Amino acid sequence: MAAHDANLSLGRRMKAPAATRTRHLRKWGLPVETLVLGLTLALWIVMALTTSTFLTANNVVNILRQVSIDSIIAFGVLFPILIRGIDLSVGSVVALSGVVCASLLTAGVPIPLAIGLTLLLGVAIGSLNAFSVYRLGIPAFIITLAGLQAFRGGAFLVSDGTSVFGLPKALSTFARAEWLGIPSLFWSMLIIGLVLHFILSRTRTGRYMLAMGSNHESARRAGINIKRIVFFAYIISSVTACIAGMLLMSRMSIGSPTAGVAYELNAIAAAVVGGASLFGGRGSVLGTFIGALLFATIANAANLLGIDSFWQMVATGVLIAAVVYVDNLHKRRQSGVK
């Protein structure tokens, strides 16, 4: 019964009323997530056929590693976006959590405690963002932009401006480990993605986030605890950023204060290209993954083909604009606005 749940399954819009449905098929055919998935698959097929280096076990594992950390951050950022907010601080939180965790570890704190404390840092940052938005009434864009600066500064302060070396072996090898031929990072992403998908599509909390992003007033009148939802969304965002920060630390074997620069933009782009609306109320974990996969594929393909990374940035920007434009057209048609 997945299609019953608003905004969550790829096939959802095929359940539109008959009149709208035929109009869709004629005009655009498919929802934007499917379009992006098709684009990604097309890119994989073209690359597989035209190069001998793309569809190799090594390169695919490489893409999986790359998409994992990007996706985890994007999953988190999706939640503030769903409630019509935003979280620009996640890139800096990635760096801060990496150096904090690394510093704790090199100071001899046991691994589980260091991880636990870093996750608590995520809860604290998320609560601070939510408090500022909900109680102080500061726009999410502004407060998390402030966080982007402040937490980056915090990362440099904690690490004294340099990278933190000397992680325990168990941690520095974790990111390179594989299970059933699939990187541990990808497994981590899969577990986090499934949990968040479950929350979003099956629980009241998830439903209330969509409702609040869609129509704040109607959610309030329905007796929904808005405060709880706001805190939940921002805490998810910061905690997943902390998890991504620790995984990145493990992958690089250091805690680096310069890690995760501009990751927030990639994450937001992945969510939006994957069907999330920046005006709230719409978006999915699966779509966000597809968005992240498309960007990871483009980066990898450009690398293999020796295309200048500057062109890659331009292409990514154009893609974001195009996908959002197409989605807007689609949405306007759906609601009958000409």
Place this chain on the structure above:
Amino acid sequence: MSLLEVRDLKKRFGAVEVLCGVDLTLEAGEVLAVVGDNGAGKSTLIKHISGVYRRDGGDISLGGEAVSFDSPKEARRAGIETVYQDLALADELSVGANIFLGREPTRRWLGLLPVIDRGRIQQETQRLIDSIESHIPDGATTVAGLSGGQRQAVAIARALYWDAKVVILDEPTAALAVMERENVIKLSRMLAAKGVGVIYIGHNLVEILEVADRIAVMYRGRIVHVTRSEETTQEELIKYMTGYSERRESAA
């Protein structure tokens, strides 16, 4: 005993006395229309009944018991549903999700985690849609794709499903096409036929005369006239709405 009784309700906003002692009774199974010019106090009156405002004086009783609501949520819990002018539906959510918003039935996933019982929502929504014959194609449709009349039907269906005792419809046809108005009128009568007391706020007197059992006319914060709809005419209602009859009485 009336279903809902309002006695001597008073409210002022600063220096302005918006309600100066309103008396109103509503019986189960009737549609009571409240009409009046802009600023007559209709909205203020219903916002007291639906728990949005707190009164300065007077009493409200529901089913014979005195009530005092601190929030719309409390009023809803007591059985008073309000269908707002702007409908208050979440566009991105499905019809079913909107009807059940804030009151989703849950079940235990794997016997542990509470999850939304989507199957049940889907079923109940479908049954509800069929029962109101409102031409909503499917409970899984998002509300964004619906017409104004269909949206109105979803909002009314929500009130219907939750066994409301009192349903307040605030200008339910204000933004609708003529054909769709008929459907709203039909739904209002359907609510009344189920024993619900319906308060119908409106402007269009032709429509009011068609839908209402009784009509209460407000003028400057008071109810100046209450009549059965078959015993009155548009002309008479307009006289009361514009204060013409009052001026004449004071002149006499």
